[in-house]
Amino acid sequence: MRFFSHKVALFFGAASLLFAAEVSVFEAGNLRNPSPYGLTQNEKLLLEKTQEVEKLGRELAGMRNDFSSLKEQMEGVRSVLDGTNTRVGRSDGDMRALEARLVSLEETFAKTSEQILLLQTNLQEAKNAQDTNNERLRIVLGEMSSLIDSINNNYASKSTLATLAERVGELEGAKKTAPLPSGLEAKPGAELMQEALSFFSANNLDEAWARYDILVKKNYMPARSNYFLGEIAYKKQQWKTAIKHYKISIDLYDKADYIPRLLYHTAISFDKIGEPANAAPFYRALKSNYPESKEAQASPDR
Known part of the structure; x- marks a missing residue:
C-alpha cells in the first residue's frame, strides 16, 4: 500500500508541475507532441514525470487486471474446493456406510456359518440315529422271522x-x-x-x-x-x-x-x-x- 500511495503522490505532483509549466508559442515545448522539442529544463522534468506516471498508471491497471484475474481464479479454486469437500464428505459417509454394511455382512456370514455347521451336526446325528434304528429294526425283524x-x-x-x-x-x-x-x-x-x-x-x-x-x-x-x-x-x-x-x-x-x-x-x-x-x-x-x-x-x- 505504501508503494501505491507513493505512486499516486508522484502522479498528482507531476500534474501540478504540468499545469505550472510555460507553454511555447510554437510547437516547441508542446508536451502533447509525440516527439516534443525545445523543452525547458522544467518541461523535460515534467515530461519524464508524466511518462513515469503514465507508465505507473499502466502498471497499476495491469496489476488491477492481474488482481481481478487472481480473484476470479481464487473464487474458482474456492468453488472447486467446496465441491471437493462436499464430495469428500459424501465419500466419507458412503465409506462409513459401506464399512457398517461389511461388518453386518460379516456378522451375518458368521451366524450363517454357525447355523450351517449346527445343521450339519444335527443331520449327521440324525443319520447316525437312523442308521442305529435301522440296524436295530433289522435285528428285530430277523429275530421275529426266526x-x-x-x-x-x-x-x-x-x-x-x-x-x-x-x-x-x-x-x-x-x-x-x-x-x-x-x-x-x-x-x-x-x-x-x-x-x-x-x-x-x-x-x-x-x-x-x-x-x-x-x-x-x-x-x-x-x-x-x-x-x-x-x-x-x-x-x-x-x-x-x-x-x-x-x-x-x-x-x-x-x-x-x-x-x-x-x-x-x-x-x-x-x-x-x-x-x-x-x-x-x-x-x-x-x-x-x-x-x-x-x-x-x-x-x-x-
Whole structure:
C-alpha cells in the first residue's frame, strides 16, 4: 500500500508541475507532441514525470487486471474446493456406510456359518440315529422271522393251522356247559361279526368264541377273527392257543390297528409259558414300531 500511495503522490505532483509549466508559442515545448522539442529544463522534468506516471498508471491497471484475474481464479479454486469437500464428505459417509454394511455382512456370514455347521451336526446325528434304528429294526425283524419259524416248527405249521384251529375249537367246545345257539352257520358274516363283538365286549367269551370260530371257517375277515380268538384264549389263560391265533392273525395282515396289543399279549403269553427269550423280540418290535402306544410304554426293556 505504501508503494501505491507513493505512486499516486508522484502522479498528482507531476500534474501540478504540468499545469505550472510555460507553454511555447510554437510547437516547441508542446508536451502533447509525440516527439516534443525545445523543452525547458522544467518541461523535460515534467515530461519524464508524466511518462513515469503514465507508465505507473499502466502498471497499476495491469496489476488491477492481474488482481481481478487472481480473484476470479481464487473464487474458482474456492468453488472447486467446496465441491471437493462436499464430495469428500459424501465419500466419507458412503465409506462409513459401506464399512457398517461389511461388518453386518460379516456378522451375518458368521451366524450363517454357525447355523450351517449346527445343521450339519444335527443331520449327521440324525443319520447316525437312523442308521442305529435301522440296524436295530433289522435285528428285530430277523429275530421275529426266526421266532415265527420257531412257532411254525414248535406249535403249528401253516399247512396244519386250520386243522389245529378246528381241533382246538372242538376240544374247548366240549368243555362248555351251556349249549350254543343253533343255526349260527347260516347267519351272514357281518351279522356274526357284530354279535361276536357284542358278546366279547360283555365278556361272554363262549358266545364270542363260537361266532369268531365260524367266521374263521367262513374266511370272513380271518385276520381280525383270529385276533379275537387269540384275545379270548388270552383272557382264559390258554397261552399257547392265544399264541397260535395271534400268529395266524399277523401272518394274514400285519397293519391292523390292534397289532400293538397283539404283539404285547404274544410276548406276555411266551413269558407265561416260561419262554422269555421268545417274548423279548416281540417287546423290542413293539417299542421300535409303535413307541407311542400304551403297550410299548408298558413293555419291559429287554
